[in-house]
Amino acid sequence: MARLTKIYKTATAVDGISFAIRRGSITGLLGGNGAGKTTTIAMIMGLVQPTSGQVEVLGHSMPEESAAVLGRMNFESPYVDMPMRLTVRQNLTIFGRLYAVDHLKERIAELASQLDLTDFIDRASGKLSAGQKTRVALAKALINDPELLLLDEPTASLDPDTADWVRGHLERYRERRGATILLASHNMLEVERLCDRVIIMKRGRIEDDDSPAGIMVRYNRSTLEEVFLDVARGRDREAAQ
Amino acid sequence: MNDLSLRIAPHRIGAMVLRYWYLLLSSWPRLLELMYWPTLQIITWGFLQTYIASNAGFFARAGGTLIGAVILWDILFRGQLGFSISFLEEMWARNIGNLMMSPLTPLEFLLALMTMSLIRLAIGIIPMTLIAVWFFDFNFYSLGLPLVAFFCNLIFTSWAVGIFVSGLVLRNGLGAESIVWTLMFALMPLACVYYPVQVLPHWLQWVAWSLPPTYVFEGMRALLSDHVFRSDLMLTALGLNAALLLASFAAFIALLRSARRAGSLLSSGE
Numbered sequence: 001m002a003r004l005t006k007i008y009k010t011a012t013a014v015d016g017i018s019f020a021i022r023r024g025s026i027t028g029l030l031g032g033n034g035a036g037k038t039t040t041i042a043m044i045m046g047l048v049q050p051t052s053g054q055v056e057v058l059g060h061s062m063p064e065e066s067a068a069v070l071g072r073m074n075f076e077s078p079y080v081d082m083p084m085r086l087t088v089r090q091n092l093t094i095f096g097r098l099y100a101v102d103h104l105k106e107r108i109a110e111l112a113s114q115l116d117l118t119d120f121i122d123r124a125s126g127k128l129s130a131g132q133k134t135r136v137a138l139a140k141a142l143i144n145d146p147e148l149l150l151l152d153e154p155t156a157s158l159d160p161d162t163a164d165w166v167r168g169h170l171e172r173y174r175e176r177r178g179a180t181i182l183l184a185s186h187n188m189l190e191v192e193r194l195c196d197r198v199i200i201m202k203r204g205r206i207e208d209d210d211s212p213a214g215i216m217v218r219y220n221r222s223t224l225e226e227v228f229l230d231v232a233r234g235r236d237r238e239a240a241q
Numbered sequence: 242m243n244d245l246s247l248r249i250a251p252h253r254i255g256a257m258v259l260r261y262w263y264l265l266l267s268s269w270p271r272l273l274e275l276m277y278w279p280t281l282q283i284i285t286w287g288f289l290q291t292y293i294a295s296n297a298g299f300f301a302r303a304g305g306t307l308i309g310a311v312i313l314w315d316i317l318f319r320g321q322l323g324f325s326i327s328f329l330e331e332m333w334a335r336n337i338g339n340l341m342m343s344p345l346t347p348l349e350f351l352l353a354l355m356t357m358s359l360i361r362l363a364i365g366i367i368p369m370t371l372i373a374v375w376f377f378d379f380n381f382y383s384l385g386l387p388l389v390a391f392f393c394n395l396i397f398t399s400w401a402v403g404i405f406v407s408g409l410v411l412r413n414g415l416g417a418e419s420i421v422w423t424l425m426f427a428l429m430p431l432a433c434v435y436y437p438v439q440v441l442p443h444w445l446q447w448v449a450w451s452l453p454p455t456y457v458f459e460g461m462r463a464l465l466s467d468h469v470f471r472s473d474l475m476l477t478a479l480g481l482n483a484a485l486l487l488a489s490f491a492a493f494i495a496l497l498r499s500a501r502r503a504g505s506l507l508s509s510g511e
Contacts, residue, residue, distance in 0.1 A: 002385060006504075008503070009367060038507070040249060042506075042507055046342065047338055047342060047504075048501055048506070049498065049501035054458065067246055067248065070343060070344045071344045073342075074342075077338065079335070079338060080338035081334060081335040083260065083334040085263075085268065085334075086264065086417070094256050094257075094259060095339070097252055097253070097255065097256030097259070098343045098345055099343065100252060100253075100344070143291070149366060170349065174264045183283070190504075194447075
């Protein structure tokens with residue numbers, strides 16, 4: 001993306017950011033509330049129209065060439081739900097058909113096995129626990145075996161065990177598929193564990209951009225959480241050193 | 242979702258119809274509700290027609306005018322509701338974002354909603370017409386081929402209104418939901434459902450003749466009272482409906498784009 005800006009009336013949510021993501025990598029978008037992470041991801045997905053700037057996904061301009069791209073990407077976000085009255089299997093069937101997934105029954109069975117959905121696959125989605133809902137949302141995000149996966153707070157509101165399990169699954173998926181993953185998160189441990197690269201955002205701008213280790217060295221900190229607090233409280237790299 | 246794409250993939254439309262079909266089957270009160278109001282309508286108006294026909298010469302001559310109008314009005318109203326409620330289901334379920342980011346195009350989405358409007362309408366209207374036969378000796382289907390022209394014109398208008406109000410809800414969130422339930426009633430007095438256009442003041446007749454349903458209700462009265470099928474009225478209505486459908490699709494796309502600019506697809510609540 002190049003010089004991407006989003007202004008809502010008078011509030012600037014994203015302010016001229018540019019970055020490119022290497023295929024097959026996991027990149028984390030870090031930042032406090034209102035930093036512009038969700039808006040950035042929503043612009044990549046095409047849910048929000050940028051005020052200015054360009055977005056290119058998998059070699060295609062968005063939104064002009066979205067038809068060539070939307071079937072090759074997918075997402076999970078706390079801003080959307082799966083239809084609650086439908087069972088997990090019905091929901092996955094519908095999304096599988098929307099994405100023209102071949103051998104859909106087998107694909108659903110495979111995801112049910114991988115994500116441990118078998119016990120509740122014929123239960124209404126609205127009757128699931130938070131952890132189960134997250135796994136179902138992840139199954140929907142993976143139904144088309146996407147090359148690009150956009151995740152907004154993928155482990156929010158999960159207990160540590162389930163969150164760890166989801167992270168493990170994402171790591172395995174990236175390795176198996178060679179997929180590119182962009183995730184927005186407040187969870188520093190998650191970002192440290194999963195991401196090859198971290199982009200720190202603050203007030204709609206990119207504050208820093210490096211590997212987790214590189215950023216920690218620059219801020220002279222031993223954890224990303226300490227770096228996050230430095231950035232959030234306005235202490236720059238030099239001050240931290 | 243590419244807004245202006247005219248691609249149509251039957252498997253995606255089928256997927257959306259399946260989604261609404263699952264939803265209908267998941268709740269028997271929803272299914273029952275589809276039949277409940279049309280049944281009440283036809284019973285109430287049917288008895289009124291029976292009473293008036295026994296006391297007034299015109300209604301005695303034009304048997305079934307009132308019941309015919311009730312059924313045709315319900316096609317118009319419930320056609321739009323069937324369309325719009327399926328759309329609202331996506332808003333209530335916070336599923337719009339999932340659809341907008343899928344390969345589904347707006348045109349495919351709207352075609353799926355139209356299909357569901359027909360299915361929901363059939364569930365509500367068929368029992369209504371059977372009650373009209375059994376209780377009030379009015380066979381709606383005996384209207385024959387003209388009925389096809391009436392039905393098509395009314396359903397096209399209902400879709401045009403449905404598309405437009407869905408765009409408004411998409412742009413403004415569920416705070417605009419009441420428009421879905423009320424907008425069609427604004428057309429009711431002007432479309433001259435239960436009385437001829439001549440009843441209106443002269444200046445208002447121009448407004449009435451700009452609405453496709455007016456031609457249908459006039460056509461129905463001509464058929465039942467004078468036993469004449471006015472194909473000229475039906476063709477004019479068809480032309481107006483084509484313009485209305487195009488305008489509503491353009492409005493939907495404009496409102497969708499406005500929703501993307503405002504970020505309202507991310508927060509589809511009130």
